[in-house]
Amino acid sequence: MKIKEIGINFKPSKGSVLIGEPFMTDLNFRKSLVLICEHESEGSVGFVLNKPMNLMCSELVPEILDHDFPLFYGGPIEENSLHFIHRLGNLIEDSIEISNGIYWGGSIEQVNILFEKGLAKETDFKFFIGYSGWGPNQLEIEIEQKAWWTIPSNPEIVFDSESEELWENQVKELGEDFAYLANSPEDYLWN
16 A cells, blocks of 8 residues: 555554654654654654664674674664564563554563574564654654654564665655655755
8 A cells, every 4th residue: 555545644653654854954863764662642762764783783782692683773862772673472572562563672582582493583573772762742743843754654664674775665655746855865955
């Protein structure tokens, strides 16, 4: 289903994806896709999906995981913290369902057990350093100011898409009125 058929800029909610517009002044979020994992009156928490780091989990937290995973920049808050999302649901104890087929956190020891039993693969997970956060009503205000476009999430966007092309591909899915922005330069002053 094309995004233009379901609309954009609906109210953010747990499980929605924010698409950062290309002229955003905050470089942490310019041309980013952020999965919202929590959205309540106290604020919102999410993870940037399309900013891979040149690090593996073993380089940062050795001996925690038996299988090594690439790390993504989750956002500018608590950059010394490790988080993960997955699509294994109740197979990982204490995980929180974000939306259909997408879960947040849980017992990291069970990640090792699932790999050992052959019940998990690398593409079932994304690991992040840091997270993104907004205070009460901050995200709604930023959406009103056109800093973000909001779309529903799905496991394909979150887990199966190439990080380098994720933003461009999702902007093109917004329809003709947005597609030209997919080719905008990193620095809008180059235009």
